[in-house]
Amino acid sequence: xxxxxxxxxxxxxxxxxxxxxxxxxxxxxxxxxxxxxxxxxxxxxxxxxxxxxxxxxxxxxxxxxxxxxxxxxxxxxxxxxxxxxxxxxxxxxxxxxxxxxxxxxxxxxxxxxxxxxxxxxxxxxxxxxxxxxxxxxxxxxxxxxxxxxxxxxxxxxxxxxxxxxxxxxxxxxxxxxxxxxxxxxxxxxxxxxxxxxxxxxxxxxxxxxxxxxxxxxxxxxxxxxxxxxxxxxxxxxxxxxxxxxxxxxxxxxxxxx
Amino acid sequence: xxxxxxxxxxxxxxxxxxxxxxxxxxxxxxxxxxxxxxxxxxxxxxxxxxxxxxxxxxxxxxxxx
Numbered sequence: 489x490x491x492x493x494x495x496x497x498x499x500x501x502x503x504x505x506x507x508x509x510x511x512x513x514x515x516x517x518x519x520x521x522x523x524x525x526x527x528x529x530x531x532x533x534x535x536x537x538x539x540x541x542x543x544x545x546x547x548x549x550x551x552x553x554x555x556x557x558x559x560x561x562x563x564x565x566x567x568x569x570x571x572x573x574x575x576x577x578x579x580x581x582x583x584x585x586x587x588x589x590x591x592x593x594x595x596x597x598x599x600x601x602x603x604x605x606x607x608x609x610x611x612x613x614x615x616x617x618x619x620x621x622x623x624x625x626x627x628x629x630x631x632x633x634x635x636x637x638x639x640x641x642x643x644x645x646x647x648x649x650x651x652x653x654x655x656x657x658x659x660x661x662x663x664x665x666x667x668x669x670x671x672x673x674x675x676x677x678x679x680x681x682x683x684x685x686x687x688x689x690x691x692x693x694x695x696x697x698x699x700x701x702x703x704x705x706x707x708x709x710x711x712x713x714x715x716x717x718x719x720x721x722x723x724x725x726x727x728x729x730x731x732x733x734x735x736x737x738x739x740x741x742x743x744x745x
Numbered sequence: 746x747x748x749x750x751x752x753x754x755x756x757x758x759x760x761x762x763x764x765x766x767x768x769x770x771x772x773x774x775x776x777x778x779x780x781x782x783x784x785x786x787x788x789x790x791x792x793x794x795x796x797x798x799x800x801x802x803x804x805x806x807x808x809x810x
Contacts (some may be wrong), residue, residue, distance in 0.1 A: 504810030514808075525764070529809025532751040532802065532810060535770030540805025544775055547806065572784040573777030573804055614794045644810070694810035 490690055492667055493582070493614040495553065497524045501714045502555065502669065502708070504694025511546050511705050516684040518550050521707035525553045527584055527692065528575055535710060562597070564604045571608050583608060584671075586618045586639065594672075596646045598625040602632055607631025618671055621655035622652050623662050630666065638664070638671040638692065641683065645695045649673025650682055661686045677706075677713030680702065684717025685725060746797045764791035766803070777804045 490497045504521040508514035518526060527641035528547060531542045546556060556574030561567035564587060566643065573585045587604055589597030596618055602625065605615050609632050617629050621639045629637060640647035641660055650656055660668060670683040671692040680691045693710055747756050750769060759765040762778060762785055778785045779802040785793050795801075 502809075506808040506810045527809050530804040531807035532775065533771070533776055533805035534751070535766075535774075535803070538770075538774055538805070540776075540807050541774055543808060544806035559809055569779060569784050576784075576786060577775055577804070577806060579775045582790045596793065615801065690808075738761070 489685060490667070491575040491741055492525075492616075492669075492690075497690075497709070498522075499714075500690040500718055501680070502527065502671075502690060502692040503697065503708055504692065505543075505547065506694055506701055507698040509698075511543070514698075515546060515550065516704045517551065517697055517707040518524065520704045520711065521693075521697065522711045523552065525555050525693070525716045526550070527555045527557050528578065529557050529559050530570060530577060553582070554578050554580060555584050556580065557618075558573035558586045558604075560588065561586060562588050564600045564607070567600070567604045568607050569593050571604075571613060575613065581612055581616050582616065584618060596620060596621060596640070601625070602628045605629050605634055606632040607642070611636045614652055616669070621652055621658060621659045624660060626663060626666075630663070636667045636669060638669045640672040641670050642673030646673050648673050649675055650686075653686075656683075656688075677709045680710055681717035683715040685720045687721050690714075746795065748795060748798065749800045751801070751803055757795075759769060760793055760794060762793035762795060762801070765795060765801070766790065769803075771803060781803075782798065 490500050499522045501521050503521050504524045513717035517543050523606045536710050556578045558567040558570040561570055567587045571659045587600035589595050605617050608615050615634045615635050616636050616638050618638050626637055667689045669690045670688045674680050674693055683691050695705050697706045757765050757768055759768045781800050
């Protein structure tokens with residue numbers, strides 16, 4: 489079982505709700521993924537159109553937990569205020585904390601992130617910080633009160649997979665007890681399987697599913713990959729070697745030369 | 746008075762945030778509000794007096810990653 493704050497979850501796949509071709513495909517993709525947690529956001533609502541109300545009723549009908557994000561926030565103040573607004577609207581103290589530092593890569597501003605995490609943790613939020621693989625930043629986020637970390641694999645929406653394998657492996661080894669959710673940059677199910685094989689506790693996927701030709705099919709593929717990766721981690725993968733090692737025993741081999 | 750609602754200039758008759766939201770068509774909607782960059786919880790909206798030129802943000806659930 490995956491434990492995020494005090495919530496136990498069977499599925500190790502968390503799913504984003506953005507950029508699906510239609511609301512019905514979003515619904516079917518969430519079901520096919522088996523995800524029990526979906527990320528959501530807040531945007532300006534028009535009094536005439538009230539578009540957000542329809543979206544919220546779709547999400548509520550899914551019966552999953554929601555993880556509100558602070559996407560698009562560039563300052564501590566903005567992120568903290570957005571977190572407060574999300575807590576009221578979504579009725580949860582969970583927040584996926586994003587403080588974006590730069591628009592080309594959407595790389596987190598880790599200095600602002602730590603500051604915002606400190607404020608929100610002290611106010612009773614359960615913070616899921618979107619961070620890099622930096623060990624010292626991770627240390628500071630844990631000191632601030634975070635009990636889950638969400639390191640990126642590669643830039644949001646890039647689909648490039650685990651960009652810094654060494655850094656991610658070091659992060660996993662340094663904090664063996666902290667739930668680590670790889671968030672952002674996963675493009676195909678094999679990337680997700682790789683993250684789970686390395687011992688990461690879960691992955692958060694959005695674009696790789698919503699922008700697939702068949703998002704529902706891809707959601708199912710990710711569900712299988714996450715399960716396979718976790719099972720492989722539990723089974724203990726072999727150590728890679730530089731040279732060949734025969735798998736068939738040589739003892740007793742006939743001399744036919 | 747004229748205020749800014751989600752970046753657009755609007756003329757309203759209401760004097761407080763709660764009444765302004767009703768006037769602007771948000772009655773019963775699941776929303777969160779901020780005035781001049783400060784979060785105003787739902788319970789505080791009726792007591793939140795508005796002034797000419799106030800900037801109001803009205804946010805609702807939306808797709809997110």
